[in-house]
Amino acid sequence: MTSTLVFYSQFDSFEEWRDLLAPQLPGVHICQEQDIDDPDNVHYVLGWKPPQGFFARFRNLKLLVNLGAGVDQLVGRDDLPKVPITRVSDPDMGRMMASYVLFAVLRYARDIPAFERAQRERRWHYLHPRVPASIRVGVLGLGELGAYAALELARQGFDVRGWSRSAKQLDNVTCVNGMDNLNGFIASSDILVVMLPLTLQTRGLLNAERLALLPEGACFINVSRGAVVDQAALTAALTSGQIAEATLDVFDREPLPPVDPLWALDNVLITPHMASIAIPASAAQQIADNIQRLGRGEPVLHEIDPQRGY
Helix, strand or coil: CCEEEEEECCCCCHHHHHHHHHHHCCCEEEEEHHHCCCHHHEEEEEECCCCCCCCCCCCCCCEEEECCCCCHHHCCCCCCCCCCEEECCCHHHHHHHHHHHHHHHHHHHCCHHHHHHHHHCCCCCCCCCCCHHHCEEEEECCCHHHHHHHHHHHHCCCEEEEEECCCCCECCEEEEECHHHHHHHHHCCCEEEECCCCCCCCCCCECHHHHCCCCCCEEEEECCCHHHECHHHHHHHHHHCCEEEEEECCCCCCCCCCCCHHHHCCCEEECCCCCCCCCHHHHHHHHHHHHHHHHCCCCCCCECCCCCCC
């Protein structure tokens, strides 16, 4: 009996993933949902945000590979059998995320938004550059991607602090952990970079009270999940100037509706959830390896814990 791998994503190329995986998985039929011959032969799913009910007919599913780092949309579903769920752990994803975060931090560290506004007004406007070590950058979340970004920021000479739920150690990064230290961490961040997974514990974590802890004129960067932040409170803080600038790649509703007030704020840079994505050329080998490990009866790598949500 031939095993089937079903691919689902509205954002990624099926053909590209199929062409890279097929040579490494000669005994596996790779197809999309509409081309399944027998649902009982579906042993593997490679997907991103499949709709509710998607997994219900795959009674013999053995592995779900999430096409990305965030798995919040898979936790708590009633159509998903109890099978290992793995995430893509790809150095190129880490590098892509770190480059986005570095771009956003450097843009604020070098006062680029002020120069952009001056240019639109045809006004010569000099601001003396600041030394990176004088700028406190807080990285909220030190998972695989957060740690990669924090280390890159430290390499650039910033005063980098990191917060995580459990204790972490990173070279040249001042690490704190636990909820007791969260408020003080936020209050000591000139630029706050949000890199937390979305879990029951982190949903709405950055509410109006915590956003108000940021130093007046702080900058805010979110590359994690929109629901970690109270978006209305963030919009209010940006409108009043309590938070001076924001770079936002994620939102509580995506796509961000055209009527959302964030679009009209000239102190906000909006990007369409593309800070980091899975790169087929570098991630296909890892996915094939996990399928082969299952075939040999070995545990898979990069498995997530549904109870923790990451």
